[in-house]
């Protein structure tokens with residue numbers, strides 16, 4: 001028997017495209033009779049980073065909720081203030097991660113507090129020093145930063161729900177450890193990025209942060225959806241250039257495309 005463990009598969013719920021969340025006071029609400037649709041969160045998208053960069057305006061949060069779903073399954077548990085608190089916290093942790101990577105001592109100091117972390121002797125000693133306003137050594141700062149960054153994920157892991165699927169025909173056991181919420185999943189993503197030293201990239205089409213290890217050949221595009229959009233844009237540009245009298249050869253050069261491709265594009 002083989003256990004097939006899928007560590008990063010995460011399904012969540014979001015509104016169907018045409019019926020979206022709105023704010024009723026500070027709570028997300030759906031039009032009556034609307035059901036959320038289950039979808040697989042693209043594990044290549046560094047959602048935690050996009051979340052950290054989200055402006056705290058109501059409209060921006062609403063847009064995120066409509067695109068990726070609410071932070072928690074129970075909408076009553078994620079009012080506007082909850083979103084704002086967690087955006088701020090995630091932003092702080094992303095800054096802390098960056099400061100740690102750069103050995104930016106000032107940035108580490110600034111983003112360490114409040115120092116929620118593991119209950120270990122070292123952590124207690126660091127906490128005590130911080131409380132008294134004593135200066136941490138460089139070693140302590142590094143240790144504190146790493147502990148601080150990994151702590152939220154370990155908290156989220158306490159809520160993991162194991163799901164086991166036995167495939168009798170293939171004689172395999174599929175195992176997923178399902179995160180209880182989108183927020184938990186994003187904390188998990190952050191800790192993965194920390195321990196695996198992922199250099200995130202920004203998509204040149206939509207601007208989303210993504211993990212470039214997901215694609216072998218293209219480190220500029222976040223997803224198949226954006227790849228398709230870029231492709232459509234290139235065809236449109238080629239046609240426009242053609243209409244302005246450019247030759248296929250000139251177009252191919254300007255778009256860094258194959259001449260045979262350009263000929264096909266402008267013929268459609």
Ligand SMILES: [Zn+2]
Nearest residue numbers: 203206222226
């Ligand atoms: Zn994109």
